[in-house]
Structure formats: C-alpha cells, structure tokens
Amino acid sequence: MKVFGFVLIFLSITYTVFSMELVTELKYQGFDTEKIDFDDEALGRVTLKDNSNENYSFFIEYVFGDGTDRVDAGQIKIMKNNMDFEIGRNRIGWGSGYNLNPTDIFNDIPVGSAYDPTYVKNGRDSIIGTYYTENSSIQGIYAIKDDSEKDEDYGIKYKTSFSEYDLDAVYIHKGNRSAVWGEEEKDDIIGGDISTSIPDLNYGVWIEAAYYLDKRDLVYIIGIDNYFGEKYRVMFEYLYYGLGEDKKGNYNVSRILAGFPEGKSYLMPSITYEYSEKISVTGYCYINTEDSSYLLGTTISYLYTDHIDINLMPFYADGKTGSEYGVLGESFGNIGVSFVMRVVF
DSSP: OOHHHHHHHHHHHHHHOOOOOOEEEEEEEEEESSOOOOEEEEEEEEEEEEEEETTTTEEEEEETTEEEEEEEEEEEEEEEEEEEEEEEEOOOOOOOSSSSOOOOSSSSSOOTTTTTEEEEEEEEEEEEEEOOOEEEEEEEEEOOSSSSSBBOEEEEEEEETTTEEEEEEEEEEEEEETTTTTTOOEEEEEEEEEEEEETTTTTTEEEEEEEEETTTTEEEEEEEEEEETEEEEEEEEEEEESSOSSSSOOOHHHHHTTTTSSSSSSEEEEEEEEESSSSEEEEEEEEEEETTTEEEEEEEEEOOOOSSSEEEEEEEEEOSSSSSSHHHHHHOOOOEEEEEEEEOO
C-alpha cells in the first residue's frame, strides 16, 4: 500500500494548497450464489477535481481496498475556443445503446453492468481531441497499448444533429487483444448510431451498429423506451451479435463467465418503477433467442440519505446444458445475489 500512502499525501497537499474539490466514496459489496460462498470486499474511491477555470479542468480518481491499489481514472482537459484536448486515463463512452455499445471498443463493459447503479468503468490511457461547430463535432481518440491485454486502438467520430435526430458516424481501428478466453485479432470497424424521441408519445428510439471489415461481421442494437404514469419506464432492446457463435457447442465458457455475449441474438426487456424519491425497483431479462436460455434480474435501490445508498441485486439464470445462461447456472448456481452499500462525502 505504499502507492496508497503517497497518493493520499499528494491529494491532501494539493487539496489544501489549491482548494480543489475532494470527494470520497466508501463501498462495501458482497456476492453470494448457490455454488459460491459469500464473498465480500471493501473499497474506497478518492476523487480530486478542479472545474473552476473555464479553459482548464483536472481530476484524478484513486481506488484502494481489498487487494486493490490503483489510479482508476484521471484527466487534464484544455478547452480553447471550439476545441477540447484531453489527456489521461479517460472513461470513453461512444454509442447510444443501453445494455451494450457496439461502437465502444475502448472501454467496453460486461453485459449486466447497466443494471448495477454502482458500477464504474475503468479509464483507458488515451488522448482525445474534439472540434466543435454549431451543430456538429469531430472527435479523435488514440488509446495507447494496455499493459495487460490491449494493443493500441484509435478512432474518429463525427457527431451531428438535425430536426429531432442525433447522428454519429465512426471509424475505429481495434488492435490485437489477449484475454482469459483467448486472442482477439485486430480489425477495422465502421459504424455509428442514430437516436430520436417522439415527444407526443414520450418514446425514445435508438439504433447503434458496428461492421467489422476483416471478419465481415455485423453487431447492432435497437432500442425503444417509454416513460408513463410518472413512475414507470419500460425499455426493450434487441441485440444482434455477429461475432458470436451459431451453436452452443462452440461457446467459449471463459467469455460467458466474464460477462460478455457468446451467442448471436438477444432480447433485453426491462421495467423500472420509481416507488418514491428514495426507492426504485428495476426488473430485467436477457434472453438468448437461439438456445432459449435466459437470465432474470432485479435491482432494488434505496437512497437512505443524500450520502448513503443501498442496492440489492438478485438474479436467476437457467437454460439447457451447454446453453449460455445454462453455463452460468452450472458454474455459479441458478440463484445469486449482489449487495452494495455506498457512503459518499
């Protein structure tokens, strides 16, 4: 924990001398299933940031706790006229999909994390430049080689809006990757997304797609949501994952256990009920339409105070032997639950 001590000293001095904003988050989380004994951990996240200057901003996030000691994200951002320049460990989020973003290969996240309100994606060491016009922008990203698994990635995105539509077009070079489930070869990707709303009906609609030029595979997600009765949100997404396998016998079990799709076709419905300002409940489902396996989940969030929230996330996974969510059931047990409590000050 030597790095932890050094970082705390640095943050304390910087906070005192420069009067920057300091935010601390303490998190206790646990995970329990039929086949895995209760496993828990305690983590802390310290964030130091300065947004006081209109031409410059800075932040750094440090995470520490059970077996964890790292800078999770950090950034220096320079804003000049109609240009932004960002360098650091950036959280990059391209795309409009909710459960999965086909065009976000820089900071892709496991399927299911969308329903964990405490999930925070790791940053990626990168340089980002953005040029703005009246209704459009052009953004370029260069992400350096990752020490553990990722070669360099880079891409460019053109973003514009017209009438009730937001439109993105992207080109991405994805480098070679090494992961627990094997090697992923480099590829060039073209794609984009379009989203709009139907105000009179209170509907939102989006589609996001990525085409892999070398593999000749298409990945796309289509979604629609609706808010009604002031307390309900219903959402439905369909994912076509062309990089997946046609037959369950070809599934990569390590990839499934890491939380990434292995099939080709998925239905993803959900409903959220805002019971009160303090309590919300979300029910969701992932259905692999080819092997008929499924995962049912619920997220119950309780805002105890403005600084403390409690989240309970039970799930049930089932399917035939060798099916995607059948594999999860066989490995972890059909029934499981995650618990997270956060204190922020």
